[in-house]
Amino acid sequence: EPEVTQTPSHQVTQMGQEVILRCVPISNHLYFYWYRQILGQKVEFLVSFYNNEISEKSEIFDDQFSVERPDGSNFTLKIRSTKLEDSAMYFCASSEFRSLMMDTEAFFGQGTRLTVV
Amino acid sequence: QKEVEQNSGPLSVPEGAIASLNCTYSDRVSQSFFWYRQYSGKSPELIMSIYSNGDKEDGRFTAQLNKASQYVSLLIRDSQPSDSATYLCAVLNTGTASKLTFGTGTRLQVTL
Numbered sequence: 001e002p003e004v005t006q007t008p009s010h011q012v013t014q015m016g017q018e019v020i021l022r023c024v025p026i027s028n029h030l031y032f033y034w035y036r037q038i039l040g041q042k043v044e045f046l047v048s049f050y051n052n053e054i055s056e057k058s059e060i061f062d063d064q065f066s067v068e069r070p071d072g073s074n075f076t077l078k079i080r081s082t083k084l085e086d087s088a089m090y091f092c093a094s095s096e097f098r099s100l101m102m103d104t105e106a107f108f109g110q111g112t113r114l115t116v117v
Numbered sequence: 118q119k120e121v122e123q124n125s126g127p128l129s130v131p132e133g134a135i136a137s138l139n140c141t142y143s144d145r146v147s148q149s150f151f152w153y154r155q156y157s158g159k160s161p162e163l164i165m166s167i168y169s170n171g172d173k174e175d176g177r178f179t180a181q182l183n184k185a186s187q188y189v190s191l192l193i194r195d196s197q198p199s200d201s202a203t204y205l206c207a208v209l210n211t212g213t214a215s216k217l218t219f220g221t222g223t224r225l226q227v228t229l
Contacts, residue, residue, distance in 0.1 A: 031215065043161060043205060043219040056216050091160055095215070106217070108160040 002026045004109035006092050012115045013082050021077045021112045023092030032075045033093040033106060034067065036060070043091070049075065082116045089113050119144045121208050123220035131228050136193040138223050140206030145187060149209035152180060152191045154202045155222065161205055165191070196227045 005024040013019050025032050034046040048055040049067050064080045075094075079086055089111045097104040120143040130136045142150075149168050153161035167173045167180040167189065179192040193200055203222040210216040 033215065035217075042221050043155075043207075043217075045216045045218070048215045056213055058216070105163050105166075106215070108162070110160050 002107075004092055004094055004107050006090075006109035006112050008112060009110065010113045010115070012117060015084060015116055016081050019079050019082055019114065021079075021090050021092075021114070023075045023077075023094075023109055024073050025075055025092070025094030026096075026107060027073075029094035029096050029107075031055075031095045031097065032067075032069070033095075034077045035091045035093065035108075036088040037091065037111075038085075038088040046077070079114075082114075084116050087114055087116045119147075119208070119210060119218050121206055121218050121220035123204075123206050123223050125221055126224040127226050128223055129226045129228055130196050132196060132198060134196050136196045136200065136225055136227070138191040138193070138204050138206075138225065140189045140191075140220055142187050142189070142206075142208045142218075144208065144211055146211045147187075147208045148211070150180070150182060150189045151207040151209075151217065152178075152189075153205040153207060153219075154200075155205055156202045161219075164204075193225075196225075198227050198229060201225055201227045 007022045032049045037043045045058050047057040047061045066078045068076050091111045092109040093106040095104050095106045122141045151166045152164045155161045165180045167182045173180045177194045181190045203224045205222045206220040207217040
């Protein structure tokens with residue numbers, strides 16, 4: 001069964017360092033998302049991406065965050081200067097169609113646990 | 118601020134019983150609603166989506182939507198220990214195609 005793959009599964013970084021979280025969406029999917037979940041808290045939308053552009057982003061997704069599709073398979077989330085409060089599980093997701101109103105499922109990857117020390 | 122509210126639980130039900138999970142949302146014009154299951158340390162997994170008032174059944178799961186009351190629920194019949202997980206209610210934000218707002222989730226424990 002096709003799945004969204006995320007690497008690494010766990011990343012530890014020092015405060016102020018840059019991190020890149022990687023995702024390989026399902027191959028025929030065109031819409032990609034990043035969500036995060038701080039331990040014990042809600043899953044929060046960060047950004048959606050289509051056709052090499054950000055479609056939507058939340059207020060969390062500020063200038064320290066960026067997303068990129070560097071090649072035909074990878075989708076990355078970069079955090080430029082990590083803060084302690086960036087520690088969370090980051091989930092990548094993808095969907096075949098844009099609108100989740102149309103019985104379209106967003107499939108989530110297994111997540112990258114980011115720990116900022 | 119659009120909110121999705123759930124009782125955090127834990128909700129404990131015996132094996133074979135019906136588990137009833139509830140969710141309210143603040144955006145009156147929301148149209149699309151989702152139930153996800155999340156095992157500890159794992160990613161959310163879609164169980165059901167519902168878009169119209171009423172009930173939608175899929176196997177042991179029934180989603181119920183009441184837009185007038187801004188209320189959506191999930192019933193799990195014949196609960197199994199493997200159903201023990203956190204159940205997340207998510208609402209598609211009005212005016213967006215893909216931005217989901219999640220509740221904090223209800224932890225369900227199915228006891229033997």
